[in-house]
Amino acid sequence: MSQSSFTERNLHILFPLPAIIFVAMLMVFPVLYTLFLSLTNWNLTSGAPLSFVGLKSYARVLTEPRFLHALTRTFVFTFFAVAIEGVLGVAIALILNRAFVGKSVAKLLLLLPLVATPVAVGIVFNLFFDPTTGLANYILTSVGLPQGLWISSAASVLPSLIIVDVWQWTPMITLIVLAGLAGLSNEPVEAAHVDGASEWQILRYVTIPMLMPVILTAMILRLIDALKTFDIIFAMTGGGPGYASETLNIMAYKYSFEYFRMGQSSVILVVLFLVVFGCSLGIMKLRTSSEI
Amino acid sequence: MNKKLLSNILFYLIVIAIACIVLFPFLWMLVSSFKTQVDIISWPPKFFFTPTLQNYQKVFEEQDFLKYFLNSTIVGVVAVGFSLVLGLPAAYSIARFTQKKLSVFILLARLMPGISFLVPWYIVFSRLNLMDSYLALILSHMLIALPIVVWIMSTYFNTIPREMEESAMVDGATRQYAFFAIILPLSGPGIITATTLSFIFSWNNFMFSQVLSMEKTKTLPIAVYNFLSYAEVDWGGVMAAAVAIMTPAIILTMIFQKYVVKGLTMGAVKG
Amino acid sequence: MRKLLVAALVILSSLWLSSNTMAETKELRVLLANHPYGDLLKAAIPEFETATGIKVNAESLQEGQLTTKLTTEFATKSSSVDVFMTRPLQEGKMFYKNGWYEPLPGFDFSDYPKNVMSVATFGPKSYLVPLVTEWQVLYYRKDVLKDAGLKVPENFTELEATAKKINSDSLAGFASRGKGAAAVTQLSSYVYNYGGLYLDNGVAVFDAKPAVDAIRFYGKMLGNFGPKGVTSMSWENIMPLFQAGKIAMWTDASVFYGQVVDPAKTQVAAENVGIANFPAGPKMNSPFIVTSWGIALAKQSKNKELAMKFLEWATSKELAAKGMLSNITMARSSVWEDKAILAKINPGLVETRAYAAKNGNPLDRPYMSAVGEARDLIGELVIESINTKGESVSLEKMAKEKVAKVNEILQDTGEYGK
Numbered sequence: 001m002s003q004s005s006f007t008e009r010n011l012h013i014l015f016p017l018p019a020i021i022f023v024a025m026l027m028v029f030p031v032l033y034t035l036f037l038s039l040t041n042w043n044l045t046s047g048a049p050l051s052f053v054g055l056k057s058y059a060r061v062l063t064e065p066r067f068l069h070a071l072t073r074t075f076v077f078t079f080f081a082v083a084i085e086g087v088l089g090v091a092i093a094l095i096l097n098r099a100f101v102g103k104s105v106a107k108l109l110l111l112l113p114l115v116a117t118p119v120a121v122g123i124v125f126n127l128f129f130d131p132t133t134g135l136a137n138y139i140l141t142s143v144g145l146p147q148g149l150w151i152s153s154a155a156s157v158l159p160s161l162i163i164v165d166v167w168q169w170t171p172m173i174t175l176i177v178l179a180g181l182a183g184l185s186n187e188p189v190e191a192a193h194v195d196g197a198s199e200w201q202i203l204r205y206v207t208i209p210m211l212m213p214v215i216l217t218a219m220i221l222r223l224i225d226a227l228k229t230f231d232i233i234f235a236m237t238g239g240g241p242g243y244a245s246e247t248l249n250i251m252a253y254k255y256s257f258e259y260f261r262m263g264q265s266s267v268i269l270v271v272l273f274l275v276v277f278g279c280s281l282g283i284m285k286l287r288t289s290s291e292i
Numbered sequence: 293m294n295k296k297l298l299s300n301i302l303f304y305l306i307v308i309a310i311a312c313i314v315l316f317p318f319l320w321m322l323v324s325s326f327k328t329q330v331d332i333i334s335w336p337p338k339f340f341f342t343p344t345l346q347n348y349q350k351v352f353e354e355q356d357f358l359k360y361f362l363n364s365t366i367v368g369v370v371a372v373g374f375s376l377v378l379g380l381p382a383a384y385s386i387a388r389f390t391q392k393k394l395s396v397f398i399l400l401a402r403l404m405p406g407i408s409f410l411v412p413w414y415i416v417f418s419r420l421n422l423m424d425s426y427l428a429l430i431l432s433h434m435l436i437a438l439p440i441v442v443w444i445m446s447t448y449f450n451t452i453p454r455e456m457e458e459s460a461m462v463d464g465a466t467r468q469y470a471f472f473a474i475i476l477p478l479s480g481p482g483i484i485t486a487t488t489l490s491f492i493f494s495w496n497n498f499m500f501s502q503v504l505s506m507e508k509t510k511t512l513p514i515a516v517y518n519f520l521s522y523a524e525v526d527w528g529g530v531m532a533a534a535v536a537i538m539t540p541a542i543i544l545t546m547i548f549q550k551y552v553v554k555g556l557t558m559g560a561v562k563g
Numbered sequence: 564m565r566k567l568l569v570a571a572l573v574i575l576s577s578l579w580l581s582s583n584t585m586a587e588t589k590e591l592r593v594l595l596a597n598h599p600y601g602d603l604l605k606a607a608i609p610e611f612e613t614a615t616g617i618k619v620n621a622e623s624l625q626e627g628q629l630t631t632k633l634t635t636e637f638a639t640k641s642s643s644v645d646v647f648m649t650r651p652l653q654e655g656k657m658f659y660k661n662g663w664y665e666p667l668p669g670f671d672f673s674d675y676p677k678n679v680m681s682v683a684t685f686g687p688k689s690y691l692v693p694l695v696t697e698w699q700v701l702y703y704r705k706d707v708l709k710d711a712g713l714k715v716p717e718n719f720t721e722l723e724a725t726a727k728k729i730n731s732d733s734l735a736g737f738a739s740r741g742k743g744a745a746a747v748t749q750l751s752s753y754v755y756n757y758g759g760l761y762l763d764n765g766v767a768v769f770d771a772k773p774a775v776d777a778i779r780f781y782g783k784m785l786g787n788f789g790p791k792g793v794t795s796m797s798w799e800n801i802m803p804l805f806q807a808g809k810i811a812m813w814t815d816a817s818v819f820y821g822q823v824v825d826p827a828k829t830q831v832a833a834e835n836v837g838i839a840n841f842p843a844g845p846k847m848n849s850p851f852i853v854t855s856w857g858i859a860l861a862k863q864s865k866n867k868e869l870a871m872k873f874l875e876w877a878t879s880k881e882l883a884a885k886g887m888l889s890n891i892t893m894a895r896s897s898v899w900e901d902k903a904i905l906a907k908i909n910p911g912l913v914e915t916r917a918y919a920a921k922n923g924n925p926l927d928r929p930y931m932s933a934v935g936e937a938r939d940l941i942g943e944l945v946i947e948s949i950n951t952k953g954e955s956v957s958l959e960k961m962a963k964e965k966v967a968k969v970n971e972i973l974q975d976t977g978e979y980g981k
Binding site: 007008011012014015016018019020022023026027029030031033034037092095096100102104106107108109110111112113114115116117118119120121123124125127128132133134135138167171172175176178179180224228230231234235248249252253256262265266269272273276277280 | 303304317435438495527545554
């Protein structure tokens with residue numbers, strides 16, 4: 001009896017404890033180890049033993065133009081991908097937000113890109129974007145447009161990758177917003193109708209503000225993943241041509257597993273984590289303030 | 293009236309256009325998987341051709357895809373199973389005792405760049421003699437599945453009125469008993485959602501498996517990527533492999549469509 | 564709850580046990596490349612197993628992943644690898660420096676040419692057995708050249724003139740790898756033929772005039788006559804285009820010959836595909852001829868005796884002969900002298916090999932530990948040159964910067980000037 005009451009009194013600790021221990025076990029060592037490595041010069045190509053160099057790796061990586069470009073590129077990719085997905089996703093949701101024949105089929109179709117394996121998606125789009133034999137250029141030609149180089153040129157590689165990301169993830173925003181729309185109460189909209197507001201005004205001043213928390217949450221989820229995008233870029237370009245599509249995640253991978261500069265790679269990873277953490281925190285703040 | 297008809301037509305045109313864009317890459321992949329290498333690289337792209345099954349033959353006979361298939365399934369199922377075991381009580385606790393910090397801690401796993409885990413895990417798992425074992429892969433995939441389970445289930449438990457277990461507790465039952473006997477049986481839909489989603493994410497994972505798995509435990513995404521091998525690009529084979537890897541996830545999605553949509557939208561809409 | 568935990572623990576520990584049951588039987592772990600010879604070995608392993616009673620756990624990986632996996636395992640001192648395929652020019656120096664190769668004093672190297680052994684030997688000892696040799700050749704379309712009334716180009720001037728003449732919207736006159744780092748190996752023969760080098764005695768020198776001229780020429784050829792999007796193309800993108808009949812001339816390694824004449828993979832009839840010596844440059848003709856793959860013992864292997872047995876078998880003359888018959892150009896000299904084998908091999912391969920073996924250069928990339936990083940740096944020059952069709956005004960300046968960078972890396976790794 002007394003033991004059971006002990007369990008019950010401490011249920012709020014005992015229930016989550018296994019999960020906490022597990023996450024801590026799998027995460028704490030890697031996090032500490034990455035921090036530790038970022039302070040060393042561990043570099044397998046030198047064959048020299050690992051030694052502690054303080055912030056030297058930070059100084060070297062953070063001033064490297066290649067790193068700064070990758071950092072900017074990570075933001076550019078994320079900003080455009082998430083912004084386009086947000087606008088398109090909300091727009092499509094607003095269009096589909098009515099009863100129509102085949103709505104459930106449409107919803108199912110929207111799910112498919114979300115569950116498609118990213119590596120495989122990347123490879124399929126590679127075939128599609130091939131400048132000489134790919135279908136993308138065939139379509140452009142047949143409607144009378146000039147052919148593009150897609151992922152084969154530094155100028156168009158980032159937009160092309162954004163297209164793939166938009167294709168795969170816009171449906172997620174749409175589905176989330178659709179669910180949000182279904183949960184909205186109709187009263188404010190009807191009241192606005194009674195007051196003689198136009199459809200556009202209702203959308204702009206009633207529906208969208210009510211949806212804002214949902215939209216922002218959807219965007220946070222996308223933002224976290226977009227900043228860390230790896231599979232698609234890795235499978236499609238590996239960061240190329242040159243470094244034209246190299247984001248922080250890809251750069252960190254190359255530094256770890258192609259250059260074997262473990263110390264410097266860890267610096268990139270620390271920065272990437274701070275970026276992801278900072279951006280998520282920022283948007284969460286934005287959401288709380290929009291709720292007030 | 294005419295205006296209404298027009299807007300209806302316009303509406304369906306838009307819906308069809310969206311459907312085409314969404315479906316298009318899948319269809320092209322499917323079509324290409326039945327082409328020979330010669331047909332795939334021909335220009336203008338061939339829409340009519342003699343279909344061949346040789347790509348699928350290659351994928352399943354020469355490449356041992358069934359083994360990778362089984363590996364992906366084992367890893368996914370066990371990782372999701374353990375994640376439920378660990379995640380359900382945690383999610384319950386977060387929901388009922390409003391442990392915000394705890395949920396943030398578990399979601400941290402989602403914020404970390406996956407690459408930063410790889411080298412440290414490598415060191416730990418190899419010291420424990422766990423390289424190329426299912427256990428190492430399962431543990432790593434649990435780090436994908438567990439946050440999903442916690443995220444979805446804590447929201448789900450919040451929708452179950454507290455009176456459900458409180459009335460039982462008034463009758464003398466312990467809270468843990470109430471959780472197992474009353475709350476869990478009510479949570480079927482939530483659990484299906486969490487299971488399907490976390491399984492699909494585990495199924496699609498490339499990064500962890502690429503470093504932690506070897507011949508014995510190689511999973512499907514790695515096998516697909518490996519199709520691009522030295523001195524040979526077999527586009528037809530790659531496409532057939534891509535079809536093979538996506539089919540199970542798509543079938544699962546079709547069966548559990550309602551739940552998957554809920555899972556993807558739940559946290560966002562309620563949170 | 565407790566029951567669930569107990570159940571979980573039981574399952575976890577049983578999984579662990581099952582992974583630890585690698586019993587005391589005679590077992591080897593072998594890492595192979597996704598390479599035709601790796602495939603050949605893998606298919607033949609059951610014969611080895613029945614003959615010796617040794618169980619071989621073989622695993623094939625794509626080349627980049629193979630390097631990554633070996634390095635990560637060795638560096639974290641966690642490897643259970645006994646024998647592995649290795650690329651001497653890509654990873655040899657790094658592996659040697661870290662002490663990951665086991666020396667092979669007992670192996671009979673007499674069947675391997677001296678220049679081939681140069682990359683397998685460090686100081687007095689040899690550390691790996693060469694498997695496959697590759698050299699650079701010119702693939703061309705016989706029918707296209709014939710229709711245009713042109714002969715096969717023998718030097719760079721002719722190469723340019725020919726490419727210019729046959730280049731059209733639907734047919735690229737010339738192709739070679741343009742994808743930055745991947746292009747570095749194919750560019751090397753151009754650099755040599757202009758009289759330049761990547762590294763000279765451990766110092767980067769590719770900012771000297773001959774090397775820069777070569778990079779300009781490479782960029783001019785690909786920028787003017789190359790296929791669309793060539794700066795993102797490695798062999799895996801160019802070969803399908805050649806097979807689709809969209810490229811007239813292509814310089815790349817000899818390994819691809821089997822693929823471009825295979826009727827199941829190509830739209831171009833085999834009799835229309837030619838193979839010729841790499842064209843001469845202004846200074847000389849010294850295309851690369853390299854040991855692209857070798858096989859080695861892992862230093863930390865606990866089964867060195869068994870591992871040596873496997874290595875002897877995997878490098879045997881019999882398997883080399885088998886490799887030759889499947890169009891793999893093996894490193895052993897004797898198989899190139901065996902009349903029975905030569906009769907079944909394409910004469911183009913035999914001739915171009917003889918030429919390259921006599922005149923060629925045994926390196927196709929900067930030979931250093933941090934070769935991956937150096938290739939990326941040189942690759943930037945290649946892309947700049949292609950994008951400007953060889954006219955870039957800043958190429959010299961960029962080359963100086965990259966040379967400084969490579970020299971800095973060489974200093975970092977203690978290889979500068981050695």
